[in-house]
Amino acid sequence: MKIHNEILKTARRVCSKPNWTFTLNDIVRAMPHLNEGSVRTHVSSRCCVNAPANHQSRWPYFRRLDRGLYEIQKPYRGDAGEQAHGGGALRVAETAAEYGPESAPLRSAIHVVVVESEGLFTAECLEVAVVTQGASLDELLANLREALGLYLDGENHALLGLKSDPRLVLSFETSARWH
Numbered sequence: 790m791k792i793h794n795e796i797l798k799t800a801r802r803v804c805s806k807p808n809w810t811f812t813l814n815d816i817v818r819a820m821p822h823l824n825e826g827s828v829r830t831h832v833s834s835r836c837c838v839n840a841p842a843n844h845q846s847r848w849p850y851f852r853r854l855d856r857g858l859y860e861i862q863k864p865y866r867g868d869a870g871e872q873a874h875g876g877g878a879l880r881v882a883e884t885a886a887e888y889g890p891e892s893a894p895l896r897s898a899i900h901v902v903v904v905e906s907e908g909l910f911t912a913e914c915l916e917v918a919v920v921t922q923g924a925s926l927d928e929l930l931a932n933l934r935e936a937l938g939l940y941l942d943g944e945n946h947a948l949l950g951l952k953s954d955p956r957l958v959l960s961f962e963t964s965a966r967w968h
Contacts, residue, residue, distance in 0.1 A: 792823065796831050797850050800859075801867050809861040810854065813916065814950040829900070832859065833915040841913060843902055843962065856918045857949065895952045901933065903961045912959070917941075917949065933957070 790798075799819045804811040813832050820828050834840045836850040837859065851859040900915040903926075910929040913920045914937070921936045923929030937957075946953050 792827060793831055793836055793848050793850070795820070795823070796828060796836060797848075797861075797865060800832075800851065800861055801865075804861055809866055811859055811861070813857045813859065817950070825896075826900075829915060834902075838862065841902065841904060843904075853918070857916060895947060896950055897952045897955055898958045899937065899951070899955050901957055901959045903929065903959050905961075905963045916951070 796816060799816055800811050803815045803819050813829060816832050817825055817828050832851065833853070834843055835846065836848045838849045838852050840853065849862055850865045852862060853859055896916065899917060901912050902915065903910055903912045905911075909922050909924060910926055911920065911922050912929055912933045917937070917940060919933070919936050919940050921929065921932040923932045941949075941951075946955070
């Protein structure tokens with residue numbers, strides 16, 4: 790089974806109903822057999838309709854609502870149409886609470902995608918709901934540190950799946966202009 794299909798199946802299993810929501814940490818904990826980074830990238834970017842288009846292949850399974858909270862889009866909630874195509878009956882055999890915080894190690898990094906467009910640099914964090922801009926990379930980094938500081942101030946980092954002093958891992962994307 791392809792990873793995006795497995796992630797969708799897992800999201801259906803661990804989501805809170807009737808609002809069909811789950812957290813990124815719920816999915817990571819439920820899929821310890823897969824690479825954590827791949828799972829995080831798929832949920833927060835490849836399978837999220839309101840994430841920046843950073844990947845060639847995308848699936849519109851989820852919508853990010855807030856602070857690592859996602860909702861399964863209506864067409865992918867496992868209706869009778871999917872079951873007719875061999876999806877089988879959905880089982881809700883476990884909840885996210887069964888995994889507990891001790892089942893997944895705390896992350897030591899927050900991953901950030903930086904994109905340059907029209908003279909501005911935009912940074913979007915993949916694990917937490919922080920987006921900021923700057924006119925230069927230096928300004929962007931200062932704004933990012935400030936925004937993350939405000940976001941994490943007073944928060945229990947462990948509940949967000951983070952160590953108390955996470956580092957930033959930035960990926961920079963720009964167009965390839967050869968002329």
